[in-house]
Amino acid sequence: MLTALTVKKHERRKGIKGLADRLRRDRAVVKIKRARGVYLKHITYISYGRKPRFEKLEKIVGDSKNRIICSPKIKFESDSKFKRFENSDFSARLCTNLAICLLSMCDFTEKLKIGIYDLDGRESEFLPYVMKYSSDVTVVTDCPDVYYDENELVMENMGACSVVTKRTEELEHCHLIIAPHTIEKTFSSNENTLILTNGRPKAELTGEVYYKYYFKMPNGFDRIKPQELETEYFCSALYSLGRQYSLGSIVPTMCSNFSATQTVKSLYAMFESLYKNSAKSADEN
Structure with missing residues (x-):
């Protein structure tokens, strides 16, 4: 199963509502999507703090820690167990x-x-x-x-x-x-x-x-692609991690x-x- 990560920063409100936001804990929403025999675990991390605490996701991410499909805007610490998927x-x-x-x-x-x-x-x-x-x-x-x-x-x-x-x-x-x-x-x-x-x-x-x-991305895969990801990058993950080698003929x-x-x-x-x-x-x- 492929694993994708999206980070959403919750904008803090002002006043009493802002105080309530500071007391709220970060949370993760997980959805399993499927297209053409490929399963994608899409994790949406909603952050209420100044900095995402990715260590909380370790159990959810599982064995995919070193090949997370995500935007290049998401930065992991150099000593983190998490790494962005990259393959050319x-x-x-x-x-x-x-x-x-x-x-x-x-x-x-x-x-x-x-x-x-x-x-x-x-x-x-x-x-x-x-x-x-x-x-x-x-x-x-x-x-x-x-x-x-x-x-x-x-x-x-x-x-x-x-x-x-x-x-x-x-x-x-x-x-x-x-x-x-x-x-x-x-x-x-x-x-x-x-x-x-x-x-x-x-x-x-x-x-x-x-x-x-x-x-043009083949029909079906566009339904499971996280919106913020480039088509070429996502297809790269489908090709290398999802073994969708037919994409190699595009x-x-x-x-x-x-x-x-x-x-x-x-x-x-x-x-x-x-x-x-x-x-x-x-x-x-």
């Missing part, structure tokens, strides 16, 4: 699914240079899906052995293999760079590069960077970055334009 696997799938969708629309894939930026080597199984569209693929990773194994399978099945390296400089001439997890360090790219990643990058990058994805309908939002169609048009600009620059040089 589902968001990584949104990133890679959009990339594959984009590649499936291209009529110039045989000329594309594609980069996969996966330092932890967590997305090696994604490699054959990319190489279905282009044989010019460069993987930058700190775990090359994982990709060597995947490369052997690709070679057996497709007769091609990717370049696997730790050198980020190898990404400089890529038309598309796919980084399924948050980018924390800068790497080489160019102004005509489209970069799809997961979460706002923590380093400055050259090119068109998109990292936020939008999609293709985003839109994406955004620091200042712009694109539909899949407009993103493809931009990508095609970037590719043509890159080809033109290469011809001039």
Whole structure:
């Protein structure tokens, strides 16, 4: 069973009613919700004091103490037994699914240079899906052995293999760079590069960077989602904790970055334009 926590701060009234509020004890309301085979224990903590006393919830939360689904606005003490659920696997799938969708629309894939930026080597199984569209693929990773194994399978099945390296400089001439997890360090790219990643990058990058994805939540799950939670975060919990792996096939309908939002169609048009600009620059040089 998944466990979600909502905190509601009771506004203190003035006068005698305010005195009565100060004497009231915090309380928790628990509701069990179900959708598509997933059970969610939704705890609403109503606080009358200045600071929530989460230790009171220990028995109610039970074994879910270190994976509580809640808003990032809820802060647990560093030495607390409670931790907010965080996992990027589902968001990584949104990133890679959009990339594959984009590649499936291209009529110039045989000329594309594609980069996969996966330092932890967590997305090696994604490699054959990319190489279905282009044989010019460069993987930058700190775990090359994982990709060597995947490369052997690709070679057996497709007769091609990717370049696997730790050198980020190898990404400089890529038309598309796919980084399924948050980018924390800068790497080489160019102004005509489209970069799809997961979460706002923590380093400055050259090119068109998109990292936020939008999609429609499957029917039913919207009924149990706490109102204050983002759809992507809640689906991440359903995917990782609730084993709703079918969510991993979702293709985003839109994406955004620091200042712009694109539909899949407009993103493809931009990508095609970037590719043509890159080809033109290469011809001039």
